[in-house]
Amino acid sequence: MTWDSKLIKKAEEIIKLYPQKRSALGPLLYLAQNKEGYIDDDSVVEISNLLGITEVQVRSVASFYTMYKQEPTGKYLLSVCKSISCEINNSKEVIGGIKEFTGLSSNETDPEKTFTFEEVECIGACGGAPAVQVNYETIEGVTPEKALDLCKYLKEEEPKVIVADDLQEKFGGIKSFEWAIEDNSGTSTTAPGFQIIGTAEEN
Numbered sequence: 001m002t003w004d005s006k007l008i009k010k011a012e013e014i015i016k017l018y019p020q021k022r023s024a025l026g027p028l029l030y031l032a033q034n035k036e037g038y039i040d041d042d043s044v045v046e047i048s049n050l051l052g053i054t055e056v057q058v059r060s061v062a063s064f065y066t067m068y069k070q071e072p073t074g075k076y077l078l079s080v081c082k083s084i085s086c087e088i089n090n091s092k093e094v095i096g097g098i099k100e101f102t103g104l105s106s107n108e109t110d111p112e113k114t115f116t117f118e119e120v121e122c123i124g125a126c127g128g129a130p131a132v133q134v135n136y137e138t139i140e141g142v143t144p145e146k147a148l149d150l151c152k153y154l155k156e157e158e159p160k161v162i163v164a165d166d167l168q169e170k171f172g173g174i175k176s177f178e179w180a181i182e183d184n185s186g187t188s189t190t191a192p193g194f195q196i197i198g199t200a201e202e203n
């Protein structure tokens with residue numbers, strides 16, 4: 001679908017923020033994805049005209065980053081991490097259960113357009129592995145059983161809005177940093193890698 005005047009105005013405002021027009025490519029792709037749920041052909045043409053670059057240049061960036069979708073996704077995009085921290089915390093079973101429930105392999109969408117499933121690399125929640133995202137909202141510490149409960153909930157309740165905290169409470173487990181050790185000031189910290197150690201005073 002071609003862009004309406006409101007969207008073009010928004011794009012022009014974004015372009016003005018950058019010293020070089022082409023630097024606005026990422027945000028404009030984001031605008032396009034917000035509009036249709038994926039980067040459609042018309043958006044590629046619009047962006048190429050707005051930025052004065054070729055359609056191939058637009059597509060090369062759009063197809064490089066996996067979060068820019070090339071095709072429409074289902075209502076719920078289920079992204080399950082398969083990288084090392086999640087793998088050693090049983091993501092294989094989480095993935096297997098979701099695949100069985102949805103009948104999908106990675107990067108597939110069901111005919112009803114309810115679910116798109118994808119196996120992804122690290123989504124930055126290694127401390128709460130295994131981690132799952134629904135429409136990019138992250139849930140940590142997901143067990144295979146809870147993953148199935150999550151799928152059933154989405155299919156049956158069809159929530160209009162996905163809120164990470166709600167899903168975490170219903171279907172999550174231990175989150176990153178919940179296991180943070182106490183630092184030597186007697187409080188726990190959200191950054192366990194930065195404990196107060198070896199101060200001059202102690203030495």
Ligand code: FES
Binds near residue numbers: 082085086123127
């Ligand atoms: S390894 Fe799964 S979130 Fe980092």
